[in-house]
Amino acid sequence: MSDTPPATILIVDDARLNRVLLETKLAGEGYRFVQAANGQEAVARLADNPEIDLILLDLIMPGMDGYAFLQWRASNPRAQKVPVIVNSSLDDFDSIVRALQMDSYDYFTKPLSDDDLRYILPLKIRNAVNSKRLMEETTRQNEMMQQELDLAARYQGFLLPDDSDLPGVRITFHFQPCSKVGGDYFDFLEIGQDKVGFVVADVSGHGVAAAMTASIVKALLPGYLAGQGSPGRALEALNDDLVRLTQEDSFVTCFAAIYDRPRQVLTWSTAGHPPAIFLRPGRQPEQLVYSSMFLGVFASDQVEVAYADQALPVAAGDRLVLYTDGLTENPNPAGEQFGLQRLEKIVAQGGNKTIEELKRYLQASLVEFSRGVFPDDVAIILAEF
């Protein structure tokens, strides 16, 4: 902190002699001084001199006294950040405790000894000013980071699809990021005239890096799905990109599917994503899952990286439920997870609800279960054929 500007100190004391004495004794420390004769003047000086780093405050003064000033300071956010060292002739326990309870940094009784003036007070001033400046710097950096995160969150908003139906499929979704920017991504798209593509992906971790990876998935996967005509081959192509582009300890789980309307077939594939749920009216739900490796960890020619296509006949009224693990792994206060079974049960029992009603019911169940605490992004997509 040696290259920071010298501290500016506001001396508040009704006795001019005391103010001059303090200035003279502390002159060797290189401070700048501003003076005030009571609380009102101190308020005015603070407004005129925003550079003030510390206040040396007397307590007994005519007009607004030291306690009244401390009280005013408590309700003024800017003044609160300026530390106060009290210097008063009141040396009883109650006065000292009261001043310290009112958020004073330290308390010196008058008269100050030579040692106090030469060593202790300058050291206390240095500590108080340093911590104030550190706090200002941290606040400034936090604000900057918050602005960047807000910006990133706004960009990520563009990633989400419109809540609209596609030919032959009704769709509704709910998305709730846990810390403004997250790594969940989902999309549905028309492929040619007869097909509809579905994608849900979850990048491990949160924050800007995860959101960037989600953007990469968004930029590449819909094109691969449309171009390859096969969810499995699209996942393989995406895997090879992600192996090159992502950090060593991050990976992506993904479920991708293509619905062929004239043939009434849903072709799906998964890369380590939690099981999608498929429900035929009046039947038990089916889990769409098989053993498969995440994306972005091993190249497609290494360690059993293979994403096979699975075909499923589809009839009108069938439902597909996609989600990310933020739903099923959401804990309740006891640490128990929401879980796949609970989700399956809600989906199975919600057969007579519309998908919008089911979505709202699912959201409400999650809030009730988790008591409103969501440590991860939660994405829920409901489709009805």
Place this chain on the structure above:
Amino acid sequence: MEVNVTTEGQKARITVSGNIDERGAEELKRRFLDLDIPKIKDVVLDFSEVTFVGSAGIGKLLLLYKNLAPHGGSIRIENMSKDIYTMFKVVKLDKVFDISAIQ
């Protein structure tokens, strides 16, 4: 979450207890980085006291694997709970780690 590491020659034994959530994963990564990776061939993780492994934790296990594998190192994870064992199988991590469930 608590992590206890003991090393002996080419072997490291790591006992983890609790929830490997995002914060736990960072702690795990810190402990992995403390290992003398070039010297270590066999890592055994004891998961008997592990209740949950999130995706961040899996990421750190894969990071350790990627650092060990180039010089022939391997990772065994023992005493996994049934749920964690099943989850590792579903995402094919049984092909990466030598895993076994608690008896």
